Amino acid sequence: MESLSPTAYVILGMLRREQLSGYEIKAKVDNSTRFFWAASYGQIYPELKRLSEAGLVEGADSPTGGRKRTVYEITADGEEELKAWLRQPPEVFEMRDEGLLKLFFAEALPPAEAVEIVRAMRHYREAVNARLREIEPDKDEDEARYPLVVLRCGIEYTDWFVDWCRRVEEQILAAADAEQRRS
Amino acid sequence: MESLSPTAYVILGMLRREQLSGYEIKAKVDNSTRFFWAASYGQIYPELKRLSEAGLVEGADSPTGGRKRTVYEITADGEEELKAWLRQPPEVFEMRDEGLLKLFFAEALPPAEAVEIVRAMRHYREAVNARLREIEPDKDEDEARYPLVVLRCGIEYTDWFVDWCRRVEEQILAAADAEQRRS
DNA sequence: ACAGGCATGTAAATAGTTACATGATTCG
DNA sequence: CGAATCATGTAACTATTTACATGCCTGT
Numbered sequence: 166m167e168s169l170s171p172t173a174y175v176i177l178g179m180l181r182r183e184q185l186s187g188y189e190i191k192a193k194v195d196n197s198t199r200f201f202w203a204a205s206y207g208q209i210y211p212e213l214k215r216l217s218e219a220g221l222v223e224g225a226d227s228p229t230g231g232r233k234r235t236v237y238e239i240t241a242d243g244e245e246e247l248k249a250w251l252r253q254p255p256e257v258f259e260m261r262d263e264g265l266l267k268l269f270f271a272e273a274l275p276p277a278e279a280v281e282i283v284r285a286m287r288h289y290r291e292a293v294n295a296r297l298r299e300i301e302p303d304k305d306e307d308e309a310r311y312p313l314v315v316l317r318c319g320i321e322y323t324d325w326f327v328d329w330c331r332r333v334e335e336q337i338l339a340a341a342d343a344e345q346r347r348s
Numbered sequence: 349m350e351s352l353s354p355t356a357y358v359i360l361g362m363l364r365r366e367q368l369s370g371y372e373i374k375a376k377v378d379n380s381t382r383f384f385w386a387a388s389y390g391q392i393y394p395e396l397k398r399l400s401e402a403g404l405v406e407g408a409d410s411p412t413g414g415r416k417r418t419v420y421e422i423t424a425d426g427e428e429e430l431k432a433w434l435r436q437p438p439e440v441f442e443m444r445d446e447g448l449l450k451l452f453f454a455e456a457l458p459p460a461e462a463v464e465i466v467r468a469m470r471h472y473r474e475a476v477n478a479r480l481r482e483i484e485p486d487k488d489e490d491e492a493r494y495p496l497v498v499l500r501c502g503i504e505y506t507d508w509f510v511d512w513c514r515r516v517e518e519q520i521l522a523a524a525d526a527e528q529r530r531s
Numbered sequence: 532a533c534a535g536g537c538a539t540g541t542a543a544a545t546a547g548t549t550a551c552a553t554g555a556t557t558c559g
Numbered sequence: 560c561g562a563a564t565c566a567t568g569t570a571a572c573t574a575t576t577t578a579c580a581t582g583c584c585t586g587t
Contacts, residue, residue, distance in 0.1 A: 170545085172546085172547090174453075178452065178453035181455075182455075186565090186567090187566080188565060188566050188567075197452070200443065201444065201448040201449060202445070202446075202448070202449045203547085203548095206548095206567080207547070207548065207550095207569080208546080208547065210567065210568055211568085229565075230557095231555065232554085232556060232566065233554095233566075234565080234566060234567090235566090235567085247453070248456055250450075251453060251465070252461060255445075255446035255468055255472075256446060257444055257445070257446035258444075258445055258446065258447065258472055259386075259442075259443070259445070260383065260442070262384040262385070262440070262441055262442075263385075263438035263439055263440035264441065265381075265384040265498055265501065266358065266361075266381060266384060266438075267433075267434050267438050269380070269495055269498045270357075270430070270494070272493065273361075273364055273427070274431065279494070281435075282434070282438065286438065289438075289441055310523070311451055311452055311453070311454045311455050314520075318448065321512060325504075325508050326505075329501060329505075333497060336497070340493070353573085355575090369537090369539090370538075371537065371539075372538095386575085386576095387575090388576060388577080389539080389540075389541095389576095390540090390542095390575070390576065390577080393541085412538085412583090413584065414584080415538065416583085417539090418538090
């Protein structure tokens with residue numbers, strides 16, 4: 166069998182706990198894994214079709230009133246595929262942070278403008294932190310142990326990042342001050 | 349003017365400090381921004397051509413012996429373009445971490461296997477941390493202030509992440525223990 | 532002589548986002 | 560009634576990686 170796209174496993178993982186429609190999967194992803202693994206409709210719907218053809222999920226019509234709707238359920242094969250993937254060591258660790266990239270090149274700007282880059286980075290992380298803290302109390306400790314562990318990772322990470330930004334902001338301003346006094 | 353691809357700015361940023369060939373740009377990226385902004389040959393060479401056509405960089409033949417080689421230099425327009433970009437608030441903050449994704453779904457595995465996911469994550473971050481610490485002493489404090497700030501961000505981040513992994517590993521094993529004793 | 536690094540480039544494949552089209556239902 | 564949300568899907572675009580092809584130079 167051809168290997169599955171990484172996004173396929175997000176779908177299998179989500180379906181392992183409950184039956185969901187494509188629309189609901191997208192909503193779940195946006196509220197949880199999105200911060201370290203996003204997925205768009207453009208991937209979810211075609212992928213559901215492929216998984217269905219491969220026999221890893223099964224769809225059933227389940228209209229809400231007259232609105233047509235297909236809910237998917239994971240099959241035994243799907244669950245095996247998911248577990249086999251979980252047992253492989255993770256390989257993708259990617260980060261694309263435009264803020265860090267700009268800061269890296271910030272020598273091209275005066276300190277007062279360089280510090281703005283870090284401030285923008287901090288504001289973004291503060292917003293994410295607030296968003297994650299909103300989600301936290303919803304989770305039931307027992308029912309969602311690992312999702313909660315991961316969520317708290319996000320909170321702790323953004324806490325650390327915000328603190329780092331604050332320190333760097335001060336550092337840049339202090340260095341600029343010292344330089345000005347020297348001249 | 350059409351807006352530039354994000355990778356174009358990596359090139360402009362690198363060329364602002366010194367003239368470089370495409371090959372050298374790739375090497376620089378691999379030793380610095382790669383951890384938060386990668387670029388491959390497949391992007392660098394075509395992008396250099398485009399930037400050259402747009403007048404933001406200028407290439408000059410500079411063969412090493414009989415081996416042909418083109419070094420690029422940033423133009424005044426290129427520098428303006430770079431600064432204008434640096435002044436825009438950063439927008440891309442993406443992360444794709446297969447380890448966190450697997451951990452999120454780890455309920456499908458027994459704790460002894462779930463903990464392996466976290467261990468793999470830790471080993472990866474430990475390796476990155478070691479790599480960054482190797483690079484650190486090379487940097488001259490004054491000549492590369494911002495690159496050093498960013499590098500130390502990477503070290504601190506991986507330090508934090510490794511510590512988080514250790515704590516989660518213990519937590520998972522402790523929970524598994526408690527559950528076993530209960531039955 | 533040959534391995535490894537320097538050097539440039541392209542083609543194909545894969546990934547992923549965005550925008551759009553369609554239409555039903557629910558809530559205020 | 561209109562806006563928001565539920566629901567499914569596709570097309571076009573952008574980004575990016577991987578693999579390959581080519582060939583020179585340096586050190587062993």
